[in-house]
Amino acid sequence: MAKIETPQPVRGTQSLLGEEADRFHAVISAFDRVRRLFGFRRVEVPVIEPTAVFARTIGETTDVVSKEMYSFEDRSGDSITLRPELTAGIARAYISEGWQQHAPLKIATWGAAFRYERPQKGRFRQFHQLDAEILGAGEPAADVEAIGLAAQLLAELGLSERSTLHLNTLGDPETRTKWRDALHAHFSKHRAALSDESQSRLDRNPLRILDSKAHQDWPFADSAPGIDDFLTVEAGQFFEAVTKGLDAAGIAWVREPRLVRGLDYYRHTAFEFVTEELGAQAQLLGGGRYDGLMESLGGPHTPAIGWAAGIERLAMMVDAPASERPDAVIVPLGEAGEQVATKVLASLRSQGIAADMAFRGNMKKRMAKADAAGARFALIIGESEVEAGVAQVKDLQSGEQNAIAFDKLAEALRR
Structure with a gap:
């Protein structure tokens, strides 16, 4: 008989168990607490969208769209894409599903996204x-x-002192156009010395050369004209209002003039929270204002700002939460004990008591399981306990043991 090959996970995916899963959901729980504090409503959007949603919003010439998206034709011949990020789907829903009537709308969500890229620390497909x-x-x-x-989320996760807010302005459309032209003229003088990637970006998107990862580009990025030389009065006032607001809220920030967003619909504020603890993957959270995004999808002009953060990356930095432990573990002995134990287990759970049952092995092994589970109490139910209508409740910390009637167990365990 041929040996059945054991299936392996798809490259760039992972399964989580125990502490890793607990860290992952600790991040989500903190996010849910903070979004409620700030009045952000929870929303859900599809994992799949028409490919055009991402081609229009992320940009057809970007690496994400041209190289990294998981796109396919469905049985109707329509081009469908697994979302590489969440904002585009939210924008599509805002336009097509009547959310405009709720504006201004503060919303929050979380979920899976997919990109075909080389897996590395903190980055998955x-x-x-x-x-x-x-x-x-x-x-x-x-x-x-x-x-x-x-900032409040990072504080909840204990990461405030381990991260720094980098802030920049991209100005209004007039500012951005003048700055773009000046950057194009500057980098064109050094075209031959730029990296191949920056040379390809020069005519399409010279702003992206400012955040190039190629060391040979850095001297030219450092000597490039800054956006402050081209800010209109209105754009300067907008950025000043943002910085004063952050100061008033007690949120520390540093100016990062090389922080950019390449697509034309980004305006004004761009920001990132970065850390030095994750090597090359320094960004923990990033976002910006995208006042022109809705128009790229055929919607009305809609000013908006948002951010995204990788859960896996945050989970790598947070402390592991306390393990989930049952309040009690039932140790049944004999057939009669097991039958009653099942009823007692259901009763305790229905009354909000976290309970489990050690249903395998002799008395010693079952008690060992109760102790290993971290339970505070072991509830021993044998034939004599069934006849008396009680369980022997043993405090696994003090060793004290008392007989308690079945219908009084939940009350006794709460004490």
């Missing part, structure tokens, strides 16, 4: 993101609110 957006709000106060939510 199936990964998970937290996402927060404020849609239909063009005021600087919305930027402060979004960044404040991010």
Whole structure:
């Protein structure tokens, strides 16, 4: 008989158990607490979208769209894509599902996203993101609110002192156009010395050369004209209002003039929380204002700001939460004890008592399981206990043991 080959996980995916899963969900739990504090409503959007949603919003010439998306034709011949990020799907839902009536709308969600890229520390082909957006709000106060939510989340996770907020402005469309032209002229003088990737970006998107990872590009990026030389009065006032709002909220920040967003629909505020603890994957959370995104999908002009954070990356940095432990483990002895134990187990759980049952092995092994589970109490139910209508409740910390009636167990365990 041929040996059946054991299936292996798809490269770039992972399964989580125990502490790893607990860290992952500790991040999600903190996110859910903080979004409620800030009044961000929970939303859910599909994992699959028409490919055009991402081609229009992320940009057809970007690596994500041209190289990294999981796209396929469904049985109707339509091009469908597993989402590489969450914002585009939220924007599509805002336009097509009537969410505009709720503007300004503060929303938050989390879920899986997919990109075909080389797996490395903190980066997977199936990964998970937290996402927060404020849609239909063009005021600087919305930027402060979004960044404040991010800062509070990192504080909840114990990461405030281990991360730094980098902040920049991309200006308004007039600012951005003038700055783009100046960057193109500057980098064109050094075209031959730029990396191959930056040479390909020069005519399409010279802003992206500023955040190039190629060392040979850095001297030219450092000597490039800064955006402050091209800021309109209105754009400068907007950025000043954001920085004053952050100062008032007690959120520390540093100016990072090389922090950019390549796509034209990004305006004004761009920000990242970065750390020095994860090597090359320094960004913990990043976002910005994208006032032109809705129009790229055929919707009305809608000012908006949002951010995303990789759950796996955050989970690598947080302390492991306390292990989940049952309040009690039932140790049944004999057939009669097992029958009654099942009834007692269901009764305790229905009354909010976390309970489990040691149903295998002799008395010693079952008691060892109760102790290994971290339970506070072991409930011993044998034939004599069944006849008397009681369970022997042993405190596994003190060793004290008492007989308690079945209908009084939940009350006794709560004490």
